[in-house]
Amino acid sequence: MAAMTIALDHYRLSARYWRLLALLALFLAGGALSFFAMEHWGHAITGMSNHIVWGTPHVAAIFLIVAASGALNVASIASVFERVEYKPRAPLSVWLSIALLVSGLAILVLDLGQPGRLTVAMTHFNFTSIFAWNVFLYTGLLALAVFYLWTIYSPFGKPYAKAAGVAVFLWRLILTSGTGLIFGFLVGRDGYGSAMLAPTFIALSLAWGLALFLLTEAGLEAFAELVPLTDLQDRLRKLLIVFVAASLYFVVVHLMTLAYFERNSAFVRFLLLKGGQFTAVFWLGYVAIGNLLPLFWLLNKRNQPRRSMLLSSLAVVLGGIAFLYAFIIGGQAYPLQPFPGYEVVASGFDDGQVAAYIPSLPEIGLALGGFALAVTVILVGARVWPFVPRRDG
């Protein structure tokens, strides 16, 4: 097959573009309203409690941040592994990563109890905290990604493009490890506390990021009314299969590790069998929709390749959100064990009880606002800079 010539272009203005931005503005306004409501009345108006302190906003924020790392897959393949055919897609890959990271961080900051103290977080550091390290890892990735874009576009930057690509690649692996270790370094929670979570989050990021990249590219093509690019379709399909399978493998190994240690095994039973909404979300959302369905679609060559890849990407994204919901909120709903070996007869703080959680409107509003921010940043960026790959001629 002759190689397809691809040029980069600005997103072309159309009525659709403005309509989409207007729709996104509604979600952004909803996010802002949710933030101000939580800021005014406190987190008491959310579904969170002193049993579950990280709720739906954290699910959205961590999904976006982990996916931001994986969105760089295509750029990394182009720069680190020197596959020139991926190069036209590298700018979109980097910009998508920036958009996801900025949006994830925005949700995290707006969900803080004291969001006005962002300057405190940027000036006071406790380096035994992985959170403090993450402040540098997140801002560092943003800076490196912007530098990498400069090396791609500027003739002065070209000589540094390879070095920038490698730096971004290594940085994002460390960043995703750092995000996984937010949970890996928790000693008291039976569902977390494992170094396995660092590679698990890296594997998850590869799948989620690639899925979001494919959806973003297809979305831009559809809205700009471009002829869809199909040159790398089969390779990206195989890559998505590998990433989905790898992430499922790491999740299974993490759960098996927990199940093997008696002190953690009850949590695995809870998540897989007795956790109510969390068990349902894990099996139906993560395992079935997030893994089995995309693997079935992607491996079945009789399916229309482009449609099956996009449907699979959507399923991987939904499955990712489901995984984090079950993992983050389910992990907190499962009771802490300050008194191992005893049955709790009575407690003034619901010891031994599975905590209840229903996502509230402000939490959902903030989460959706974050996703809307990511799409807005992508759209505005694609209008201002030539990110959109299109068939040349």
Place this chain on the structure above:
Amino acid sequence: MNRNDSCRDREISETDRSRRAFLASVATAMGAVSLAPGIFLMSVGHEVAAADEGVRRASASVRWGLLIDATRCRADCDACVLACHQENGLPLPQSSADVRWIRKVTLRDPKSGAERSFPAMCMHCAHPPCVDVCPTGASFKRADGIVLVNRHTCIGCRYCVMACPYKARNFVHAPVTTQKPEVPRGMGCAEGCTLCVHRVDQGKEPACVAACPTGALLFGDLNDPHSAIAQRVRELNARPLRSDLKLDPGVRFFGV
């Protein structure tokens, strides 16, 4: 330059002088207005500090701790919980979003069927996970082992609540209206038992200890081998909860 020009220059410089004088007096007045309250408060602060000569300073030679004797604690008594809430200006909890610095629990040993009641609170660990994970260092351990939250640098990320294995850290979900001057609190911050640090610094024992009608709670210096608590901990071989985590809690239990 003609004569008229030089007159005009003189007039302008006169105008300039008077404008500068006006600006200088405005700047002085504004400076005085903005600095005076601060200077006044500093002087008041020094006076208050001078008046508090009786306040003990935190010392690394001391390790404050609690001994909780579950064999003396009655299941139907919650005097310690009520005293804590009253002392620290905490409203009584209505929902799981409300804070609890101390809680009563009743446990049953599944093998023997024996039941025990006791209060649980922040364990004031020597190696506190809440301090390790706090990104800004707002969660901190004093030299004397009391684990506290700096309300000025807590950003409300709740990572400490996630990290505490004893369910002892809480997040203030709702506006606070019942604060006491000696126990600063506020919405959007994490908090937990302070071991009544404001009382301890005045040489008093925590409110829960003072309120316990059965003597199930004992407060003192674990570092001093002659203190009542150190002797009793030795005598009873009182142990911490979750000793497997090796956090070296300052709260020890007997009968659990």
